[in-house]
Amino acid sequence: MPKQFTEAEVIERIEDMRRRRPRFTDTQITMSHGSGGKASRQLVEGLIVPLLDNPALACLGDAARVQVEGATLALTTDSFVVHPLAFPGGSIGELAVNGTVNDLAAAGARPISLAAALILEEGLDAEVLRGELEAMAAAAQQAGVPVVTGDTKVVERGKADGLYITTTGVGLVASDVALAPELVQPGDKVLVSGTVGEHGMAIMLARGQVDLDADIRSDTAPLWPLAEALLATCGADLHCMRDATRGGVATVLNEIVLTCQLGAVVIEDKVPLRPEVVGACELLGIDPLYVANEGKLVAFVAPDRADEALEALRAHPTGAAAAIIGEVAEEPAGRVLGRTGFGGHRMIDMLVGDPLPRIC
Amino acid sequence: MPKQFTEAEVIERIEDMRRRRPRFTDTQITMSHGSGGKASRQLVEGLIVPLLDNPALACLGDAARVQVEGATLALTTDSFVVHPLAFPGGSIGELAVNGTVNDLAAAGARPISLAAALILEEGLDAEVLRGELEAMAAAAQQAGVPVVTGDTKVVERGKADGLYITTTGVGLVASDVALAPELVQPGDKVLVSGTVGEHGMAIMLARGQVDLDADIRSDTAPLWPLAEALLATCGADLHCMRDATRGGVATVLNEIVLTCQLGAVVIEDKVPLRPEVVGACELLGIDPLYVANEGKLVAFVAPDRADEALEALRAHPTGAAAAIIGEVAEEPAGRVLGRTGFGGHRMIDMLVGDPLPRIC
Secondary structure, X not given: OOOOOOHHHHHHHHHHHHHOOOOOOOOEOOHHHHOOOHHHXXXXXXXXXXXXXOHHXXXXXXXXXXXXXXXXXXEEEEEEOXXXXXXXXXXXXXXXXXXXXXXXXXXXXXXXXXEEEEEEEOOOEHHHHHHHHHHHHHHHHHHXXXXXXXXXXXXXXXXXXXXXXXXXXXXXXXXXXXXXXXXXXXXXXXXXOOOOOHHHHHHHHHOOOOOOOOXXXXXXXXXXXXXXXXXXXXXXXXXXXXXXXXXXXXXXXXXXXXXXOOEEEEEHHHOOOOHHHHHHHHHHOOOHHHOOOOOOEEEEEOHHHHHHHHHHHHOOHHHOOOEEEEEEEOOOOOOEEEEOOOOOEEEOOOOOOOOOOOOO | XXXXXXXXXXXXXXXXXXXXXXXXXXXXXXXXXXXXXXXXXXXXXXXXXXXXXXHHHHOOOOOXXXXXXXXXXXXXEEEEOOOOOEEOOEEHHHHHHHHHHHHHHHOOEEEEEEXXXXXXXXXXEHHHHHHHHHHHHHHHHHHOOOEEEEEXXXXXXXXXXXXEXXXXXXXXXXXXXXXXXXXXXXXXXXXXXXXXXXXXXXXXXXXXXXXXXXXXXXXXXXXXXXXXXXXXXXXXXXXXXXEOOOOHHHHHHHHHHHHHOOEEEEEHHHOOOOHHHHHHHHHHOOOHHHOOOOOOXXXXXXXXXXXXXHHHHHXXXXXXXXXXXXXXXXXXXXXXXXXXXXXXXXXXXXXXXXXXXXXX
C-alpha cells in the first residue's frame, strides 16, 4: 500500500526542500544559468525564489495556482529567445504559444487566455514578423485559446536577435484536479507521451554548428488534449505531470524525485526515440534524455491505471508513440537511475553546464 | 443630456474603428514602432491585431477582460526594456511591477497575481540582478500583489542590455465596473492624478544624452489605490481610465477620442508640472504632454462628479497634485485641442517619430 501524505506532511516536505535549497554563489550570469540544469536551479531556487518569496512561487511547478472567486486558475509565463527564429518543424511564434499552453496543460489546467509581449529588434524584416504572428495565430487557433492582450517594444539594432516573445497563459483547473510532485508514490509508473529529443536536436542542426545531415524536426505541439485525456482516464490516480522542455526528460525526473524524495528508475530501452535522433546523439555524444522537447508530457500514474493511461495517450495522434518508461521506488531517494540493456544501472543526474542554450 | 450608447452602438463604433484601422506598410521595424505614437499604432492595429484577431484583443485597452466561471478577470502584459536599468527615482525592477499593476488599475481591476519572465544577458553582474529582484519584491509588497510564477532565460553577451523583464498581471474586476473609451460622454471632465513628464525626463537625463543638471526623478508608483478611490467615489460616473505611459498624456487622450469619436480640450495651464520639468522641456524643445509617466492616471468623469473625484485623488499622497485639466466635447471629433494661456488653441496630435525610445 503506497504511503498517503497528509497536508501537514506535504507542507513539511516543502519546508524541508526549502532548507535544502541550492545556494547561488556566482558573481555573474553565464549561459549555463539558462540551460535548465543545475546552474538554472541554483539561480532560481537560490536567488530568485527567496527574494520574491511567496507560497505559490515556492512550489516551482510549470504553472502557479491562484484562487479567484472560488475558481482555481493556473498562471504561467515563458520568454522565448530561440535562435534561429525558424527551424525544421516550427518557429518561435508557434513555440511561444505551444510552450505556454503546455505549461498550463502539465498543471492540469485548460488554457483560457494568452498574453503575448514582443521585443522587436530595430531592422527586423516586417515579413518575418508577419510570419511569426501568423504562426502564433495558427497555434493559438489549434490550441483553442485566444491571445487577448499584448505589448510591443523595440530595442536597437544588434539586440534581441530579431524577436523575443514572452507568452503568459491563464488556465482553469477543475476542482477535483490535484497534481504535484509531492503526490507521486512509490510504485507509480512513469509515462512519456512520445519520442524524445527532437526539438533540441532540430535546433542544434538548424544552427549549422554540427556537420550532420539528418531529417529531425521539432516536436512542438499543444499538449492539452493529452493532459485532458489523462485527467479523464485516471482521475486522482494521475499524480503529477510535467512538460519536458529545457533539460529534457532527465531534468524533469530529477526535479520530481528531488521534491518527493523518492527514486525513479528509467528502463532505457523503453524510451521512445526516432532513429535519426539516436544516430545524431551518438555521433555528437549527447544523451537524448537531456535534450529538450516542446511537445512531450511526462506523467506519473498509479501502477494499476498505467495501461489505461497509455491507451488514452496513444488514442491521440500527438501521443501515438507514448510509452511507459520506468517507475518510482522508495530508493534511491532524490535520484534517477537508468537501467541499461545489459542489466546494469547508471546515475541520470541533473544536467551540468550548457550543452545547448537558447533552445526555446 | 449626454448621449447614452446602446450595446449595438458600441459594437458599431468598434466595427467602424476597425474599418478605419491604420495600415502597416513599413518593410522594417524601426525604433519609432516602440515609441507609443503613430508608428506604434500602425504596427499594433495594422498588423498585430488583425493577425491575432479576437474581440478581447481588438478593444486595445490597458488590459483585456476575460470571463472565467462568472468572474471578470483583467489580463495585461508588458515587456520592460528600459535603458539604463537604474535611474533617479527607480529602476527596471520597480517599474516592471508598477507598470503592470497600473495597467490593471486603469482597467478597474484589483491586482491579484503577477508573473515575471526575465531575459538575462550573459555577464550580468549577480549583484545587479539581486538589486532588481529586491526592487521587484519591494514594489510587489507595496502594491499588495505576489509574483507567483516566473521564467528565466539567458542570452549571449551583447544582447538584452543586461536585463529585460516581462511582467504579466491578473486582476479582478468588480461586477459593477464598466470602463471603456466608448463610455466617454461630451461634457466629461478630464482628470490627471498628478504632475506629468517626470519619468521620461528622468530617463533622458540618466542617459546623459543632454547636458542638463536637473533634479528630476521618475514618478513610478502603483496606481491601484487611486483607481480604487475613483471607482468607490464615482461609480458609473467614472467612464474611462488610462495609465499615461509611453507617449504621455497627449497620446492617451488621442487614443480615447479616436475611439469614442469625440473631441477633447486641454486647458494647458491646468496641467500639473514640476518647475524642473518645465525648465528641462523648454531647454530641450519637448512638450511635456508627450513625455512618459509611470505613475499617472488619466480619468474621464461625468461633470457633476468631477470635484468629488478630484478630492478622492488628492486624499491619497500619490494623487496630491491631481487636477482637472480639460473636458470632452462633441467636436472636433477624434481630435485633442490645447487651449493656451493667451486664449488660443493648438492641435495636440498623436506623437510622430521617436523622441525618446526605451523609456519603460
